[in-house]
Amino acid sequence: GKKVTFQRAGLTLVGYLYKPAGNGPFPGIIWNHGSEQNPSPPVQEFPAIAQIFVPAGYVVFAPEREGQGESQGQYISDQVQAEAQKNGKQAAQQLLVQLMEGPQLDDQLAGEAYLSGLPYVDKDRLAVVGC
Numbered sequence: 326g327k328k329v330t331f332q333r334a335g336l337t338l339v340g341y342l343y344k345p346a347g348n349g350p351f352p353g354i355i356w357n358h359g360s361e362q363n364p365s366p367p368v369q370e371f372p373a374i375a376q377i378f379v380p381a382g383y384v385v386f387a388p389e390r391e392g393q394g395e396s397q398g399q400y401i402s403d404q405v406q407a408e409a410q411k412n413g414k415q416a417a418q419q420l421l422v423q424l425m426e427g428p429q430l431d432d433q434l435a436g437e438a439y440l441s442g443l444p445y446v447d448k449d450r451l452a453v454v455g456c
Contacts, residue, residue: 326371331388333435334428338396340388340436341365343375349445354378355436356387357455360402365394384446388436390429401429 326341345351356374358364364387365371371387378385391398401424409417433453441448 326375326385326387329439331435331439333391333432336391336397338388338391338398338432338435339365339394340386340439341371343371343379343385343387344445345379345382345384347445349384350447351382351384351445352450352452353384353386353440353443353446353448355433355440355451355453355455356385357433357453358387358389358393359456361393362400362402363394365389384440384443386436386440388432388439390432396432398428 326343329340329342330337331340332338354374356371358370371385374387375385389396390401392400392403401421404424405417405421408420437451437453440446441451
């Protein structure tokens with residue numbers, strides 16, 4: 326895959342792009358990784374997903390959320406753990422929901438905007454899949 330960067334709220338985020346041969350337009354898949362800190366290569370998650378979808382004619386884009394992989398920002402698990410130590414388990418669970426509904430989702434939406442802006446992607450045929 327090709328390593329690319331895109332922006333969200335002043336942060337530089339990293340993503341991995343996998344494309345079929347040809348000019349398209351191709352449908353696109355945004356792969357949403359889990360909460361592991363380093364989902365990117367050499368971990369084989371992204372290439373394994375691409376091996377399934379690219380031969381079927383899809384562009385696969387795997388954006389790394391804030392603080393994960395090489396993306397700038399704070400790692401979600403560190404934020405939640407710090408909140409638990411400071412204010413307890415319930416506060417940490419509330420923070421997790423806020424982060425997932427806020428900046429974590431915003432990272433995915435920034436990835437979707439990046440993918441839809443590529444000239445070989447059919448922006449009307451996008452799906453989000455993953456963990």
